[in-house]
Amino acid sequence: MPGFELTDEELRVFLQEASEQLEILEQGLLRFEKDARNPALVQEIFRAAHTLKGGAGAAGFQEIERLTHVLESLLDEVRSGRRAVTVPLIDRMLEAVDALRQALVAIENDDAEGSAGLAAVRSRLEQLLAEEEQGCLVEWKVRVREDAPMPSIRLYQAQLILEEAGVLREVHPTAEMLEAEEHREMTALVLHEKPPEEVEAQLAALEDLEQVAWSPVSGGGGSAADQAGEQTGFGPEAGRIQPAGGVNGGAEEEQQPVLGNAGALSQTVRVDVALLDRLMNLVGELVTDRTRLQRLVSLDADAAALQEELEEVSSHLSRITTDLQESIMRARMIPLSTLFRKFPRLIRDASHQLGKEVDFAVSGEETELDRSVIEQIGDPLMHLLRNAVDHGLEGPEERLRKGKPVTGRVSLTAYHQENHIFIEVSDDGRGIDPQKVLDAALERGFVTHDAAQNLSESEILELLMAPGFSTAQEVSALSGRGVGLDVVRRNIERVNGQLSVETRVGEGTTWRIKLPLTLAxxxxxxxxxxxxxxxxxxxxxxxxxxxxxxxxxxxxxxxxxxxxxxxxxxxxxxxxxxxxxxxxxxxxxxxxxxxxxxxxxxxxxxxxxxxxxxxxxxxxxxxxxxxxxxxxxxxxxxxxxxxxxxxxxxxxxxxxxxxxx
Structure with a gap:
């Protein structure tokens, strides 16, 4: 709690600005994990942490200030090139963002215990800050037998084992290169957390490998990694996440635009000042018409004159109320980006948990929709996206066997058509086999054999949204038992929306939500x-x-x-x-x-x-x-x-x- 009393307005402003900076931090970290060569991006992330620290200090929230100070120090090391960007580092920073967000909720609810976890998160970050990059730096060489079928799959399996051994600094060929053409040899540089002997045993257990060799690289730690890169002749693009602002940090490359100021979906709506001016002008015209009506009440005039003036006032009132309606509806419309920006983190966490590589694409986030509708569709979209990663996309090895890229694709698209907004969740995974759906429905008694004879493919797929229906063969900690599409449809129907599905076996699935522009x-x-x-x-x-x-x-x-x-x-x-x-x-x-x-x-x-x-x-x-x-x-x-x-x-x-x- 602050060491001094804040007014309600001061507290509201702090919470809103802090939430905005956390959004910038989270979205920036997610992008930075994939674009660590962008110095403008790390600068934007650093500035968000610095702004949050300053605001917390000014408001008297010392635990938030201390945690963001440590976060700022880590970002400074990344910015200066003294620390490499790794997945564990991003994980720790995102953990801090989550803790800070929970602390803001606790402050808003006047919960003194809600900020208790900040100290523990800060301690873990301080430990990370104090540590040099520790571990045994090892160079690996793996070769597949000449007569072995699908050698790239074996090398990819070996790469997964090395990734689990610690931090995979460099690798050649990369996963993308394995997808593109056939390879039989792989070299890698790993900062080990597991003993190399244990990893060697895991690699030796793979079929079709004729050589598994490793040797420690002298020096260890971060500096040795650079030396080892020179000794092994690995290219600078071979898989290590490079620190922004360092040597060849990409300053000459064209940079993507840095994240804008994105506030969370709250109970407040930002309104353009020009729109407020228009509303004020319309209210002024209403006051004028009210005065005219009051004058008509006391006016001593014949019926024809009164009728003529009443018709004129009525026509004017009709125009004003129409303009007011359109202006207020426009004020209620907010871009879908307020909702969509929460999903990259969801996809990242789900893909890491499931061991899948996912490319997540978002388009149409500038499409506007009534805020009351947006509030209702967040959970259904979250469920559809999780299902796409969990049940829709195949695992890396299965995708390679099918000749697909190792990296699966999930897309979230919104567009405006006539008087409706359409939102689509698509994946390039297994697709849904209608025959398997029908077999499951018959087995569980959702449909009779006689009725099944007359069902079209679209009617069969609609069975997926029946209460309690599931074709999931395995229980997943992420998406449970695959049930819940009936709940998704029910929530969408509450806002007068419709849910449909299109699928092609082996090619992927698209879930389409059709929504009204407004419920008002x-x-x-x-x-x-x-x-x-x-x-x-x-x-x-x-x-x-x-x-x-x-x-x-x-x-x-x-x-x-x-x-x-x-x-x-x-x-x-x-x-x-x-x-x-x-x-x-x-x-x-x-x-x-x-x-x-x-x-x-x-x-x-x-x-x-x-x-x-x-x-x-x-x-x-x-x-x-x-x-x-x-x-x-x-x-x-x-x-x-x-x-x-x-x-x-x-x-x-x-x-x-x-x-x-």
């Missing part, structure tokens, strides 16, 4: 049921038409209609929401039917009357109302009456539930 205001088709008004989001409406009673068929207790050669269930609202909403079908008169789309198969809803289209503002139902199947909220119409918002996804699920039971 939607274009809806108004219908009348039992004297009440219901609003159906236009995004879920295929068409509205009329059908005669004689066109309705019956099967298994359900009504069916045919629309353009497609048979679909016809839902009577009374079956969903009670007899008060049952539609009475008069003789000799067609009734309106609304064809709805949510998922793969459409369905039709019988209604009393079509009332037209209108924009509606969605409001949540009071908790005392409870969970009503097929209803997601309500809206107050212009005449003061209330319209219930139809949840088409929920309605579809309820129909399916009743059909299967």
């Amino acid at each position: 205001i939607v274009q809806a088709l108004l219908v009348e049921l039992g004297g009440d008004v219901f609003a159906i989001p236009i995004s879920n409406v295929i068409e509205a038409l009329r059908r005669w009673k004689g066109e309705v068929e019956a099967a298994h207790g359900w009504h069916l209609i045919r629309v353009r050669d497609q048979v679909m269930p016809l839902i009577d609202p009374g079956d969903m929401w009670g007899d008060a909403y049952r539609v009475a079908w008069p003789e000799g008169k067609p009734m309106p039917v609304v064809v709805l789309q949510a998922g793969l198969a459409p369905m039709a809803l019988l209604v009393d009357r079509l009332l037209g289209e209108q924009e509606v503002v969605i409001k949540q139902l009071d908790p005392i109302v409870g969970d009503v199947p097929g209803i997601s909220g309500a809206s107050i119409l212009g005449d003061g009456s209330v319209a219930l918002i139809v949840d088409v996804v929920g309605l579809t699920k309820e129909v399916r539930r009743r059909v299967t039971h």
Whole structure:
């Protein structure tokens, strides 16, 4: 806790700025691990640590100041070239970032115990800072027999063993070179943590190796590594992570842009000053119209003059409210980068835990979406990304056997199309075999043999999202037993989104999320049921038409209609929401039917009357109302009456539930 009292505003500013600097630190470290030759990047990371240290000191949070000081010292050694960038070093620094983030949460919650772990993390960093690079520096030579099949796979297996032995300083050929062409010899330089004799025994156990030789390199430590590089003739690009700012530090190379100032997704939204000015101007116009209306109340004029001025004021108010609506919606829109920037760390940790090499690509992060939608899709995206790394991508050896690059690819893409935002999670892994999905569904009783005969490939893949369904053969500590896609879909459907999947066996899988731009205001088709008004989001409406009673068929207790050669269930609202909403079908008169789309198969809803289209503002139902199947909220119409918002996804699920039971 600080040694002096901060005002609430001062504390809020400190927490916000500290969170922003931690984001820069984390994202910078993740990039620096792959781009250690970028001196501008290490300078940006160092500046973030320095800024955080200064802010914590000024606010009186001494433990945060002490930890960031040690972090700053380590970064200074990296910046000056005195310390090489290694995976263990990045791990320790990311551990410090996590501890600092937890401390900020503790400060916000006024939890005095929440910062207790900072001292232990600082102690580990201080120990790392005090240590010179210790260990036995060893040069290895490995050769595969001339008649051995797939020699590159054997060399890659040997490389993995050497990586586990300590810090793999240099290696030739690299993993990328092994992918590109066939090699039978490998040389490597390793700073050992394990005894070389133990590693030699592991290498000797590999098949098809005719030579495994090692020899210590004189000098040891960091300086000997440089000497050994000269003795073995390894090239400067052979696999060591070079310190930025050192010799050949890449100052002449074109550098990638350094991370910008990225704040965490919090309960605050940054708004452009120009937008605030526009809102202020619109409020000023509203005040003017209010004054005009007040004047009209006291005005002694004939009806025609009053009507003319009222129409003018009404027209002006309509324009202002439209502008206000658009401006406020724009203020609620935030870029997906606020969410996407959390995922590189997730992919890094998952790939290290699983022993897989993953190239993670993100595009479309500048796409904007309503913040209430973004808040709801974080967990589903996290689950899909973990599944892509864990279950989607093959291991390195399997990828080599299939002729694929050792490094798997996972991509996260967002784009805007019409009135929706699409987010895709793709991998270039095994793909999903529909036949295996169907076999698992039959074995577990998710579908009958008769029903299975008529399922299309897309309908089979949709079984993946059934509650409790899994094709995972092995339990994973990262993704559990492979279950949870039903939860992912349910969370996406809560924001009126849809989840679908495309896959090719042996080539990869793409999960696609379709989302509305905003949850606050939607274009809806108004219908009348039992004297009440219901609003159906236009995004879920295929068409509205009329059908005669004689066109309705019956099967298994359900009504069916045919629309353009497609048979679909016809839902009577009374079956969903009670007899008060049952539609009475008069003789000799067609009734309106609304064809709805949510998922793969459409369905039709019988209604009393079509009332037209209108924009509606969605409001949540009071908790005392409870969970009503097929209803997601309500809206107050212009005449003061209330319209219930139809949840088409929920309605579809309820129909399916009743059909299967």
